[in-house]
Amino acid sequence: MTLEDSRVNGAPAGLTGDTADLLQQMIRNECVNDGTKASGHEFRNAQTLAAYLGDTGFDVARFEPAPGRESLVARIEGTDPSAPALCLMGHIDVVPVDPAGWTRDPFAGERVGDEIWGRGAVDMLNLTASMAVAFRQLALHGPRFAGDLVFFAAADEESGGEHGIRWLAKNEPDAIRADYVLTENGGLHNGAHVGVKVAEKGVAWHRLRVRGTAGHGARPWRADNALARAAQIIQRLTDYRPAPRLDDLWRLKVATLDVPDDLRAALLDPARLDDCLGTMPNKNLAAYLHACTHTTFSCNVVSGPMKTNVIPGTVDLDVDVRSLPGEDADEVRAHLVAALGDLLDDVDVDIFLHQPANASPTATPLWDSLQRAVNQRFPASRIGPELAVGLTDARIYRDLGAVAYGAGLFSPTLDPSDYARRFHGDDERIDLESLALSTRFWIDVVSDFLG
Ligand SMILES: [Zn+2]
Missing domain, CATH: 3.40.630.10 (Zn peptidases)
Structure with a gap:
């Protein structure tokens, strides 16, 4: 039919x-x-x-x-x-x-x-x-x-x-x-x-409670603004480039892709993979192939008691973290440490949904x-x-x-x-x-x- x-x-x-x-x-x-x-x-x-x-x-x-x-x-x-x-x-x-x-x-x-x-x-x-x-x-x-x-x-x-x-x-x-x-x-x-x-990749949905000091929006000079700190955190997570991880399932996937041989070789080379994905004209395919080979971090929600004339004392930032097969909670944590560095000192980390791949x-x-x-x-x-x-x-x-x-x-x-x-x-x-x-x-x- x-x-x-x-x-x-x-x-x-x-x-x-x-x-x-x-x-x-x-x-x-x-x-x-x-x-x-x-x-x-x-x-x-x-x-x-x-x-x-x-x-x-x-x-x-x-x-x-x-x-x-x-x-x-x-x-x-x-x-x-x-x-x-x-x-x-x-x-x-x-x-x-x-x-x-x-x-x-x-x-x-x-x-x-x-x-x-x-x-x-x-x-x-x-x-x-x-x-x-x-x-x-x-x-x-x-x-x-x-x-x-x-x-x-x-x-x-x-x-x-x-x-x-x-x-x-x-x-x-x-x-x-x-x-x-x-x-x-x-x-x-x-x-x-x-x-x-x-x-299926794993999920580790993080809520980062970013700390600052509340104050009056009319006196921002040298303020300890939690939202400004959250912005720095978002930038670091967005710029973070973890190393790719290529497994058997990836090799099988690449074998079935309808692409030229030189591109196929690049996709199987951890040293060339990221550059190759960065220049691929088909952005949707590149995003999928990137997700297949990397732990990913997407900052998608900011919430908290916010008001236009109040410098926020705390802000919650939800980060959609997707882990690769075989990657455990410690490895996800290591990524976070590597991405945020000293900014982690002002953050309480809560994982509110965690399911491994x-x-x-x-x-x-x-x-x-x-x-x-x-x-x-x-x-x-x-x-x-x-x-x-x-x-x-x-x-x-x-x-x-x-x-x-x-x-x-x-x-x-x-x-x-x-x-x-x-x-x-x-x-x-x-x-x-x-x-x-x-x-x-x-x-x-x-x-x-x-x-
Ligand atoms: Zn669905």
Whole structure:
């Protein structure tokens, strides 16, 4: 099934039509997670999905650990309790928007030509919608498999999962139990390769409380201004250049890149890598490749009791630190010491979210099923393992002992850098061909793996 097989009078129909409809509804539900407990409102998307799955005859359980923060889990029990269970997991929250950067209403869920526009169209309501459609199709018309098939629509992924997967893992582990998990985000084409995320960088979200001395804004001479000190700290972290670290996953990634041989050689040389990334014309690709090989620091929030006529005595600076596979808390601390030097003397360091990087092996039956499912649409393509540089719920399942991959299958015309730019970015949108391919892909993988 491609889009052309399932179009009626120019509009998507059949399973692709279901995926497009669900995606549009979920965009319009505006489940925006701004990091506060009172945001998210994922009950709206859980309700939409529950209504869609209502006629399958299978149990659809909903969990609400905090008001409005609803997750949904549906399970088709297999015939053999000892057979491995497979979970399709998608999150149902989205990040906030800055409407000024959008050329369309980010929550209208419009179809414009062959694209659906709106917040969540790529991260990741597109995949969550296609998973729900695949699950329902298999529930209604599929064979009974040996192992369980689980569909898990998770709240609060965008803020670390405290009100979603982390709550369920702690309080309802049987509900989400699975041996293998597919979630965001793979399926982009790079020449003859289709990417599958097998590992994920760690997060170490720091809050630096920068100390100064409060005073009157009318007498700033020789003042001890915490905000001015925070500005120096931001500059040092922005300028910090840690050495790159190249591992096997990096070498595999570089091998699949569609680039000239001299560039490939530079990417594999720690002495030349940074210069090479610094001059690469494709800034999005360079940023991803940089994140794959470096510990990164991004100063993203400044807060505190601030007023125009008061010299601030303390300022909190949130730094989004992403650690590499194998890098522990001491090594992250060493980076901070190297970057800030003497400025650390006036800072209290708090790490408010710390999850090390983790990975799943590729020598698994699910990896082979992914390869075969890709080959059903693209016979010459090979899947290639990649590092996810962002946070996803896959890490929680890996910590529970499951094999988890970031997968999907998109249109070959979708440029990976364009796609990446739409994540948490402006004018987020997805093409219908990608929705058709992803929907069919989940059905093919599940049938191959559980069949
Ligand atoms: Zn996401």
